[in-house]
Amino acid sequence: MHDFEFYNPTKIIFGKGKENLIGKVLKDCGIKKVLFVYGQSSIKKIGLYDRVISSLNENGIQWVEHGGVKPNPVLSHTREGIEKAKKEKVDAILAVGGGSVLDEGKAIAVGAKSDVDVWEYFHRDKGITDALPVFTILTLAATGSEMNGYAVITNEETQEKLSIGSELIYPKVSILNPELTFTVSKEYHAYAAVDAIAHTIEWYFTCTVCPNLENRLVESIVKTVMETTEKILQNPTDYDARAEFMWAATLALNGITRTGYAGGVYVNHMIAHSLGALYDLPHGACLSIVIPAWMWWYKDKNRKQFDRFAKEVFNLPTAEEGIKALKNWFSKVGAPVSLQDGKIPSSDIDKIANHVYNTTAKLWGLDKIYTVDKIKEILYLALRSNTL
Amino acid sequence: MHDFEFYNPTKIIFGKGKENLIGKVLKDCGIKKVLFVYGQSSIKKIGLYDRVISSLNENGIQWVEHGGVKPNPVLSHTREGIEKAKKEKVDAILAVGGGSVLDEGKAIAVGAKSDVDVWEYFHRDKGITDALPVFTILTLAATGSEMNGYAVITNEETQEKLSIGSELIYPKVSILNPELTFTVSKEYHAYAAVDAIAHTIEWYFTCTVCPNLENRLVESIVKTVMETTEKILQNPTDYDARAEFMWAATLALNGITRTGYAGGVYVNHMIAHSLGALYDLPHGACLSIVIPAWMWWYKDKNRKQFDRFAKEVFNLPTAEEGIKALKNWFSKVGAPVSLQDGKIPSSDIDKIANHVYNTTAKLWGLDKIYTVDKIKEILYLALRSNTL
Structure with missing residues (x-):
């Protein structure tokens, strides 16, 4: 048995309909305004988008949208999210989708609290010292991103697909409702x-x-x-x-x-x-x-x-x-x-x-x-x- | 699959000689003074007591001793620990021993931040709303107390053996060195x-x-x-x-x-x-x-x-x-x-x-x-x- 450290502070809320708790979860954590990160149209098709918005409204959480995350999430779109997060002064990331959406959300969380370009962290030239808190609702089970400190982003210009890892980007809370994966x-x-x-x-x-x-x-x-x-x-x-x-x-x-x-x-x-x-x-x-x-x-x-x-x-x-x-x-x-x-x-x-x-x-x-x-x-x- | 919540924020540091990190761990968490809770003579026999003291000294951590925890930890001794923790104004509990020592340490952590008698929490008449942070070094693997929010204490007067459970008494850090269990x-x-x-x-x-x-x-x-x-x-x-x-x-x-x-x-x-x-x-x-x-x-x-x-x-x-x-x-x-x-x-x-x-x-x-x-x-x- 090799020496190791284990630390995983993500809270998992698992079960039917749990996505409706998201507004309350954010409110209980003192969050006022989130960047709502999602992918293509699928969360709208299954009604999840509306349920999230309702829950945010009911709990007085403001949000700014950042949709259109791609299945292999790309750096240019991540950078746009970072700009938006900074400009709108959000105090958390809410990522709703599969592993790609969660990963882009995490990368935005890092970039939003940094003065250097986020890609520097992927090259490990720079250690991550701060990040916005990340909250997630998972719609595709696969990558494990909902309960770990990793994120993978593709730089389309250089054709590099690289990862970051930090204790700071473990989601605070991840909501897992298996019903949301029925349409995968x-x-x-x-x-x-x-x-x-x-x-x-x-x-x-x-x-x-x-x-x-x-x-x-x-x-x-x-x-x-x-x-x-x-x-x-x-x-x-x-x-x-x-x-x-x-x-x-x-x-x-x-x-x-x-x-x-x-x-x-x-x-x-x-x-x-x-x-x-x-x-x-x-x-x-x-x-x-x-x-x-x-x-x-x-x-x-x-x-x-x-x-x-x-x-x-x-x-x-x-x-x-x-x-x-x-x-x-x-x-x-x-x-x-x-x-x-x-x-x-x-x-x-x-x-x-x-x-x-x-x-x-x-x-x-x-x-x-x-x-x-x-x-x-x-x-x-x-x-x-x-x-x- | 039934709905559930899972949250376990304890950091585990696992391996040979890791107990020597305890002073640094406490220092990194901003702790200045601990109540050092332990059991009988065994931690002295194996030299662990001395190693812990050295590590605390090297890192400028003050400590007050509370030895003598019994294998089925008792309420009277827990209450003594609470008095000591309050009087000495410690800002954390350091429990070094098996599950009994850890459990008494957790109960002291709760009592030290409360104005009511700690036994009220065991009767679940009162919910736990505050606790000192708990750090542990484990010497007997069995109870799992090193990575959960439970503690079991026996009230000798009433012959009741009861438990408390709270997110607040998950140890912040638990150090697990299997060598410390060689003498079990x-x-x-x-x-x-x-x-x-x-x-x-x-x-x-x-x-x-x-x-x-x-x-x-x-x-x-x-x-x-x-x-x-x-x-x-x-x-x-x-x-x-x-x-x-x-x-x-x-x-x-x-x-x-x-x-x-x-x-x-x-x-x-x-x-x-x-x-x-x-x-x-x-x-x-x-x-x-x-x-x-x-x-x-x-x-x-x-x-x-x-x-x-x-x-x-x-x-x-x-x-x-x-x-x-x-x-x-x-x-x-x-x-x-x-x-x-x-x-x-x-x-x-x-x-x-x-x-x-x-x-x-x-x-x-x-x-x-x-x-x-x-x-x-x-x-x-x-x-x-x-x-x-």
Whole structure:
């Protein structure tokens, strides 16, 4: 068991209709005016926008709107939000949407309390020392952003997709109503499932110290994500399945499944972020392309964990069979499992490998292990669905 | 999945030698003077007392001592601590010890910021509105007090053992160094294991809504507690086993294993608290006496969960076999499994049942289900080790 610190001060309010509490929650925290951050039209279609506005009005909370956040949230729109937050002197961010909306909300929270351009924080040139408090209502369970201190933003100009992390951007309160996810399409649910699984298995497979307790927690989450996803794809309004999936996705990246591991790295996220930046593919789709290939490439470096995964999750005897089973499961639920599936030509592999190496690999200090050649080896394993 | 709120703002600092950070931690939180609460001589024997004092001195933190906390912490000593905290105008509690020391520290934290007698909060006549911040260094993993908002105190005069619960008494920071538990005796480790298991299975067995995700988390903790306990009894200085046990015991009662369950109650704790109050037996020993008997009495009321437990934890086909296996395991590790083992005569059963009914059952609103007669049925099942 490796030394660790664990701190997660986000309050979760979970259940049916809880979004109607948002005005009261803000009022109880002394908030007077929020920047109301959201995405496209979906929160209006399901009536959530109106319910939020009613709750804000009833509790005397002023708001300024910042809609139009993109699925891979971009820096230019984040900068607009920061300008608005500063000009309107809001004292909190209210982000209503999926992980992208929450992430942009967090980045705005940082930028609004800073005199330097927010992108400097993503390059880790500058440490975050202040941020507006963030409140969230989640409409798509996947990224875990509702209960962690991370945010990922894409700089469209430089084609970089980078993250920030700080205790200051843990949401104060996140409201999770599984009913709000009933309208998530089958396609996007599959990507969400891949993302949640990825968040737990990254450290599980790359650990050098791998406590059984943590292994069991990870396996519990993976099994729950798979089980509930199959139910959701059958019946998108299965409340209990949506609810268990939602909470599992939160626990997958709230820090609890990482405690005690040594050596863990987010290598699949590293490669997937480049695919996201270069091709604007959904994050979960980038991960499902990368994960089986990376697993195959890495399996003998941590054989015990890969064998364990096969046995505990799929009741299969070998690492190889476990990897194939996970890949087949991704395919079955509708996630792409190769560059070909993602319509990325093999002629792009050099470009992608260089992008990974020069952006995230260097920034995360993984460039010693993941050289351009190594990344290419992994990408070639991801070339076609039948490569493995 | 049942609606829930989850909020746990305790920061955990986990690992070897981390107790030496305590002075800096307090200083960083702006603390100038603490009430240093501890138990008997054990923290002096292992050199912890000296290390804490050094760290406080190095960081300019003043302290007032309040040693002598008993294993079942008592109200009179708590009141002395409150007097001292008020008189010396400390601005925080530093509790160094096991769950009993932490619980007394929390009760002092409440009493020191109140004008009424602290026992009124235990009778829930009065809600907690203020408390001194609490910091802890844990030396015995069992109760989970290091990461929750509960404290249990015994009133020696009235023979009541009652609890308080408040967001205000979550420790700000808890330091967990598994090495500090190396000297915990085999006997007390067994009680600790029973306590940690009890914390997770109480809601698991009494739930009316029982999500698979939570069931899996509970089973993960139970399996880890059992696995590591067997290693610890073989080798008390097995760091990894002590560490995994320690963290599992924390997770067992930090709220995470309760999210999403409906209907859960702490019925075994309810009965065990009376045994603790009447006979001053260790808490874990009271629980190991009660649990198998209660499980047998209750099993058909939630058959699915009991069958599941047997299968997942012991790979056994029926609830009955699972209960017997858990009872045998308690016995094997050295915990008593009957009133006879605890040297409590059958002639006391009436007295105990009335005590349970008139103290905790009424206070916790469980008196409708757990009448005196029902409690007697359970206690008779606990009479002798071979009763089941």
